[in-house]
Each structure stands twice: as C-alpha cells, then as structure tokens.
Amino acid sequence: MEPILHVSNLRFHYQPDALSKERWALKDIQLTVGAGEYVSIIGPNGSGKSTLARIIAGLYLPTEGDVHVCGRATSNEHELWQIRRRVGMVFQNPDNQIVAPTVQDDVAFGLENMGLPRDEMKARVAQALQWVGLAGMEEREPHHLSGGQKQRLAIAGVVAMQPDIILFDESTSMLDPQGRAEVCQLIKSIHERGTTVIHITHSAQEAFMAERLIVMAEGQIKLDTPVAELYPQAMKLKEWDLDVPLEVELHHRLVKAGWPVRASITSKEDLVSELWRLLSKT
Amino acid sequence: MTPVVIGQYVPVDSFLHRLDPRGKLVFVFAFMFLVLFADRWPSYLLLTLFVLLAVKGARIPLALFLRAVKPILFLIILTSLLHLFTTKGGGVLLQTPLFSVHEAGVEQAVLMSLRLFVLMATATLLTCTTSPMEITNAIEQLLRPLTKVRVPVHELAMMMSIALRFIPTLWGETEKIKKAQMARGVDFEAGSLFRRIMNHIPILIPLLISSFRRAEDLAMAMEARGYRGGEGRTRWRELTFARRDLWLIPTAATLWLALWYLEK
Numbered sequence: 001m002e003p004i005l006h007v008s009n010l011r012f013h014y015q016p017d018a019l020s021k022e023r024w025a026l027k028d029i030q031l032t033v034g035a036g037e038y039v040s041i042i043g044p045n046g047s048g049k050s051t052l053a054r055i056i057a058g059l060y061l062p063t064e065g066d067v068h069v070c071g072r073a074t075s076n077e078h079e080l081w082q083i084r085r086r087v088g089m090v091f092q093n094p095d096n097q098i099v100a101p102t103v104q105d106d107v108a109f110g111l112e113n114m115g116l117p118r119d120e121m122k123a124r125v126a127q128a129l130q131w132v133g134l135a136g137m138e139e140r141e142p143h144h145l146s147g148g149q150k151q152r153l154a155i156a157g158v159v160a161m162q163p164d165i166i167l168f169d170e171s172t173s174m175l176d177p178q179g180r181a182e183v184c185q186l187i188k189s190i191h192e193r194g195t196t197v198i199h200i201t202h203s204a205q206e207a208f209m210a211e212r213l214i215v216m217a218e219g220q221i222k223l224d225t226p227v228a229e230l231y232p233q234a235m236k237l238k239e240w241d242l243d244v245p246l247e248v249e250l251h252h253r254l255v256k257a258g259w260p261v262r263a264s265i266t267s268k269e270d271l272v273s274e275l276w277r278l279l280s281k282t
Numbered sequence: 283m284t285p286v287v288i289g290q291y292v293p294v295d296s297f298l299h300r301l302d303p304r305g306k307l308v309f310v311f312a313f314m315f316l317v318l319f320a321d322r323w324p325s326y327l328l329l330t331l332f333v334l335l336a337v338k339g340a341r342i343p344l345a346l347f348l349r350a351v352k353p354i355l356f357l358i359i360l361t362s363l364l365h366l367f368t369t370k371g372g373g374v375l376l377q378t379p380l381f382s383v384h385e386a387g388v389e390q391a392v393l394m395s396l397r398l399f400v401l402m403a404t405a406t407l408l409t410c411t412t413s414p415m416e417i418t419n420a421i422e423q424l425l426r427p428l429t430k431v432r433v434p435v436h437e438l439a440m441m442m443s444i445a446l447r448f449i450p451t452l453w454g455e456t457e458k459i460k461k462a463q464m465a466r467g468v469d470f471e472a473g474s475l476f477r478r479i480m481n482h483i484p485i486l487i488p489l490l491i492s493s494f495r496r497a498e499d500l501a502m503a504m505e506a507r508g509y510r511g512g513e514g515r516t517r518w519r520e521l522t523f524a525r526r527d528l529w530l531i532p533t534a535a536t537l538w539l540a541l542w543y544l545e546k
C-alpha cells in the first residue's frame with residue numbers, strides 16, 4: 001500500500017517562542033497511513049489528538065519535523081492549499097462549521113473555494129446531498145436541522161470536494177444516539193468508497209469500528225495496532241483512563257471469575273460464539 | 283420564537299419574487315428617492331396606489347404584510363400628531379386655549395403618514411419578496427466596481443451572509459442563557475430601568491464569549507475547506523437578468539415622468 005500520509009519526527013508547541021519548551025503538545029510522532037486505510041485515534045483529553053488532526057489538515061504547521069500528505073509537505077506555503085483541498089475535516093461542533101445560510105449554499109462553499117465551474121458544482125452538490133440523505137432539503141436553513149442532520153450536512157460539504165483523506169475530529173461527541181449512528185454509518189461508507197478515513201474519538205465502541213487503532217496520551221503515540229490484534233491487549237486501554245468495549249470487559253471478567261472461556265478473543269462475534277459453545281456444553 | 287430581523291421573506295411564487303434582485307434593489311432605491319421628493323397630494327395618491335398594487339401582485343398574505351409594517355405605526359402616529367399641532371397656515375379648524383389645529387397641519391399630517399407608510403411598505407415588500415441571500419448577492423454584485431478602489435466587497439458580502447447564518451443560532455443561544463440565568467434567580471423584569479438594563483449583563487457576557495469561540499471554530503472550518511478570500515472563487519448563486527426584468531425600466535420611467543408632471 002502506498003502511503004498517503006507520512007509524519008516523521010513531528011513535534012508541536014502552541015507557543016514555539018516560549019522560553020521553556022516543556023509542554024509540547026505533540027512529541028516525536030511517527031506515523032504512516034496507507035491509501036484507503038481506516039484508522040481511529042483514541043486518547044484522553046489533552047492527549048494531542050485534535051492537534052495532530054489539525055496538523056495533518058494543514059491548519060497548523062509543525063514546530064519540528066515533517067508532514068507529507070499525498071507526497072506534498074505542509075511546510076510548503078504553495079502546497080498548503082493543495083493539501084487543504086485533499087484533506088477534508090469534519091469538526092466536533094455541528095453548528096460552528098456550517099458557513100452558509102442554506103443547505104445547498106453550504107455544500108457549495110468548498111467547491112466555490114476550489115473555483116469549480118457551476119455545472120460541475122451543481123452535479124457535485126446534488127450527488128453529495130443525495131449521498132448523505134439530505135436530498136430535498138436544499139433550501140432549508142441550518143438552524144432548522146437536527147444535530148445529526150447538521151453533521152451529515154458538514155460531511156456532504158467535505159465529500160463534495162472529493163478529498164483523498166477525511167478526518168473526523170470527535171464528530172459524533174455532540175450528537176444524540178441516533179445522530180451518532182447515522183454519522184458512524186456514513187464514516188463506514190466513506191471508507192468503503194476507498195477514501196482514507198482518520199476518526200478521532202472518545203468512544204471505544206466507535207474506535208473499534210476501524211481497521212487500525214492508535215492510542216495517544218501526553219502528546220505521544222502509545223499504541224499503534226490493527227484492531228483485530230487489539231482484543232487480547234485491550235484491557236491496556238484502562239491505563240490511559242479509556243473505556244474498553246463491552247465485549248472486552250465481559251470477556252475479561254469471565255476469565256477472572258474462572259469461567260472456562262478461551263484466553264483471547266478477536267471480535268464481538270468471536271465472544272458470542274464462544275459463549276454459545278460454553279452454554280451448549282453445560 | 284424567531285426574531286424579525288429585516289422584514290421576513292415570504293417564500294411564495296410571484297412575478298415580484300422572480301425578478302432579479304439587483305434590478306429590484308436599484309428600483310427600490312429610485313422609488314424611495316421619488317417618495318422623498320414628492321410633496322403634493324396627487325403624487326402621494328399615485329405612489330400609494332402603486333405600492334398597494336405591488337403588494338397585491340406579490341401574493342403576500344395581507345395579514346403578514348401588515349404585521350411587518352406594524353412596528354412603525356407608532357412612529358407614523360407620533361410624527362402626524364407633531365405635524366398636526368405645530369404646522370401653521372390656512373384656516374383654523376380647531377381653537378383651544380392650549381393649541382390650535384390649522385388646515386395646513388392636517389394636510390402635512392396626512393402627507394407625512396403616507397410618506398412613512400409608502401417608504402416602509404416598499405422596504406418590506408423588498409424583503410418579503412427577496413431572500414436575504416439574494417439581497418446579499420445583489421449588493422455584492424452591484425458594489426463590485428468598488429473593488430477597484432479597494433473596498434473589500436467580497437469580504438463584506440461574506441460577513442453579511444455569515445451574519446444571516448448565525449443570527450438564529452445566536453438568538454437561540456440568548457434564550458438558553460436567559461433561562462439558565464433565570465434558574466439561578468436573576469429577575470429581568472424587576473427594578474428601575476437602569477437596574478433592568480444592568481440585569482442583562484449576565485446574558486451579554488456569556489453570549490459574547492461564546493460568539494468569539496464560534497468565530498474561531500468557524501474560521502478554522504472555513505480554512506479547512508480551502509477558503510482564501512474572493513480571488514479564484516466561483517459562485518454557486520448566479521444572477522441572471524431576464525426579459526421580465528426589463529419591465530422595471532418603463533415602470534420606473536413612467537413613475538418619474540408622472541411625478542415630474544404632478545409636482546410641476
């Protein structure tokens with residue numbers, strides 16, 4: 001797999017001119033993401049995960065080290081606009097990322113910035129709205145939408161720009177369960193379309209939807225592993241005060257209580273079949 | 283509850299709704315100039331008739347229209363009373379020890395009321411038949427030539443459009459903060475006028491702080507979507523001057539000529 005994102009020796013400080021350089025927001029980050037991968041980044045508050053996302057999107061520049069997106073360095077001023085075009089970002093607060101007074105104007109906002117001709121814009125806006133399930137709401141005003149709808153609108157605005165990477169910066173954390181499920185479903189389909197997805201989240205449940213999971217704490221990458229291999233060591237997540245998915249917690253407690261279950265499971269389905277096996281034996 | 287910002291757009295389909303907003307804007311300015319210039323009975327009769335016809339043509343429910351005009355009713359009554367009692371001239375109609383009412387006073391009062399009504403009705407008609415987005419767009423395009431003398435026209439239009447987007451959001455937030463402060467025991471209705479104004483500070487400060495936070499988030503989101511000012515930008519909304527818009531020209535010309543004749 002050819003890498004679409006390459007981060008090497010990245011360090012970031014919010015006040016690079018400050019005398020004492022003790023409080024680095026990010027320290028010694030090495031990260032390579034291949035095209036089409038689905039990665040989640042999980043970590044406690046203040047672990048630097050949002051900062052990392054903003055650096056990848058070219059919104060902040062690294063204090064030290066390099067970030068290459070699609071082979072372009074974010075440190076190059078001229079490439080920066082190209083990078084922002086290729087990396088889409090969906091933010092946390094649904095209200096504060098909708099720019100225009102109507103749904104269709106907002107989807108078109110990024111396309112206007114790209115300088116696309118009107119016919120192309122029309123086709124892309126219609127397609128994006130159809131895809132996120134907001135077709136027929138073109139003239140709606142954003143404040144009449146629900147939280148989930150607003151976030152889907154933000155996704156439509158990003159998807160219409162056809163970026164290579166889409167970053168979700170805690171995009172589900174301000175939504176109700178239904179909105180959350182809708183957005184998660186969209187994230188999955190974006191990945192299935194072949195777009196690289198980086199999903200930053202607080203929720204272990206959502207993080208485990210990805211193929212690869214990265215744990216960040218204190219500005220560093222603490223763990224970087226395929227999700228399938230994470231199950232055996234998932235209890236480690238507690239070290240960083242992170243939640244553990246229900247199935248992992250359950251398995252752990254069963255083992256602890258002395259039930260004869262396998263010592264390691266690889267997925268939720270695996271645990272379910274293990275439990276069936278156990279029940280049919282007794 | 284939604285705030286009434288600048289009239290309120292009534293989304294129905296009518297000839298006036300379909301007109302190009304640039305044409306409408308220019309026409310309304312020219313028309314308002316005419317209203318200020320008119321000074322005699324017959325001219326006002328004509329102008330009022332024209333506005334009433336336009337309201338009818340816009341297919342706006344009359345009740346909605348009147349509700350939009352209502353806020354200045356107080357102003358109309360006040361100015362007409364002022365004119366009624368202060369303008370002297372002509373025969374005396376009513377004489378009391380305190381004040382007197384002259385013929386000229388009555389005439390002025392009626393004319394002034396009509397003038398205010400026509401002005402307000404025109405502005406309301408514009409905002410009822412043109413969506414705020416169209417108005418913003420029209421202003422941006424009409425002011426385009428000013429970019430040459432370094433007026434940041436695109437930026438101003440973008441600010442207007444963002445303001446339109448966020449007014450309802452901030453309004454909702456104000457209501458929320460107000461309720462939160464009331465739950466903490468702030469009484470907004472009690473006390474002297476000064477006291478009541480001071481009571482609103484606990485609403486304003488949180489609102490201000492959260493607006494700054496929103497602005498920062500929004501700026502970040504705009505940059506992430508590649509916003510870099512007006513240059514190299516194409517537009518989603520296109521304004522096209524159609525044949526029906528040409529009707530505005532003879533209409534304006536006829537009104538000007540008629541007024542010129544009536545005022546002569």
